[in-house]
Amino acid sequence: MDSNAYFKIRINSIIPEKPLTFDLYLKINDQLITYVRAGDRLEKEKILALQARDSGSHFLVKESDRKAFKTFVHEQMISSDLNVRQKAQLLRDSSMTLVEEIFEHPDVNVALDNSRPIIHQFVEFMDAEPEAMGHLISLSGHDFYTFNHSLDVGIYSLGLAQALGFTKQELDEMGIAALFHDIGKRQVNLDILCKKGSLTDSEWAQMQKHPQFGLVILNQNKNVSDAVKAACFEHHESWAGNGYPQNLTAAEIHPFARIVAITDTYDAMTTQRSYNVPMKPFEAVTMMKEKLAGRYDPEFLKAMHSVLFKLKAS
Numbered sequence: 562m563d564s565n566a567y568f569k570i571r572i573n574s575i576i577p578e579k580p581l582t583f584d585l586y587l588k589i590n591d592q593l594i595t596y597v598r599a600g601d602r603l604e605k606e607k608i609l610a611l612q613a614r615d616s617g618s619h620f621l622v623k624e625s626d627r628k629a630f631k632t633f634v635h636e637q638m639i640s641s642d643l644n645v646r647q648k649a650q651l652l653r654d655s656s657m658t659l660v661e662e663i664f665e666h667p668d669v670n671v672a673l674d675n676s677r678p679i680i681h682q683f684v685e686f687m688d689a690e691p692e693a694m695g696h697l698i699s700l701s702g703h704d705f706y707t708f709n710h711s712l713d714v715g716i717y718s719l720g721l722a723q724a725l726g727f728t729k730q731e732l733d734e735m736g737i738a739a740l741f742h743d744i745g746k747r748q749v750n751l752d753i754l755c756k757k758g759s760l761t762d763s764e765w766a767q768m769q770k771h772p773q774f775g776l777v778i779l780n781q782n783k784n785v786s787d788a789v790k791a792a793c794f795e796h797h798e799s800w801a802g803n804g805y806p807q808n809l810t811a812a813e814i815h816p817f818a819r820i821v822a823i824t825d826t827y828d829a830m831t832t833q834r835s836y837n838v839p840m841k842p843f844e845a846v847t848m849m850k851e852k853l854a855g856r857y858d859p860e861f862l863k864a865m866h867s868v869l870f871k872l873k874a875s
């Protein structure tokens with residue numbers, strides 16, 4: 562099987578009882594079988610059973626049907642058949658496997674191009690539905706897929722940037738910046754990335770190079786803005802100094818990078834990754850405000866608190 566000829570989708574991207582506009586394949590033991598033909602539909606019970614088994618990452622759609630899949634998702638997003646919560650779930654799940662391409666696709670430029678319309682869809686959704694961000698945030702951080710980090714940091718960053726008054730155009734850029742903030746980790750040895758327990762000094766030194774590695778990758782694409790590059794290169798800088806790689810302080814750090822610094826840490830604290838016990842949202846923000854205060858833009862951190870607090874109130 563030519564893996565470039567197909568892309569993965571989550572089973573949650575399929576709306577029950579809606580005729581599909583593309584063939585859906587299932588991969589079992591490296592064999593591809595046609596699971597649902599275009600024009601046929603999946604019953605609700607079947608989808609629930611598949612969700613329970615969580616075989617989402619084994620569903621594939623032909624690359625030549627990518628447009629049909631996007632249109633299928635888009636039509637559900639603007640239809641009145643789904644409520645805001647269901648739309649948030651659909652958007653998040655249909656985006657997730659596409660976001661995996663950021664780390665898996667051999668050509669980062671293709672991943673960048675494919676990501677732009679996805680981010681735009683998030684921004685449009687946030688614009689059309691005032692409660693969209695609350696639902697998107699509450700869906701974040703609750704499952705265990707490896708690549709969620711970038712998408713969740715993307716969602717939190719859009720929420721924070723929206724609260725800070727960014728325009729729709731700036732939000733489009735912010736979303737891309739957050740999605741690609743850790744792109745340099747493509748260059749870090751997988752054993753180091755997945756290591757449980759603490760890193761040795763030399764492993765840590767390699768890990769800390771991911772902002773530089775990322776900048777090199779993003780510099781190869783002429784459509785990447787300076788703001789997106791700054792978020793990648795400066796997201797481990799610290800408001801009070803002592804960050805890396807440039808040891809910048811306060812306003813020297815690009816606002817996009819100041820946002821990602823907050824949302825990146827918040828996501829790491831609140832999500833069940835391989836070995837840590839996740840913190841509750843408010844525990845995490847309180848810890849960032851009290852124990853880690855010097856690291857973040859205080860105004861931005863306040864805004865992050867309000868984004869999450871609004872969410873809790875809604």
Ligand SMILES: [Fe+2]
Nearest residue numbers: 742743771796
């Ligand atoms: Fe990072």
Ligand SMILES: [Fe+2]
Nearest residue numbers: 710742743825
């Ligand atoms: Fe990160």
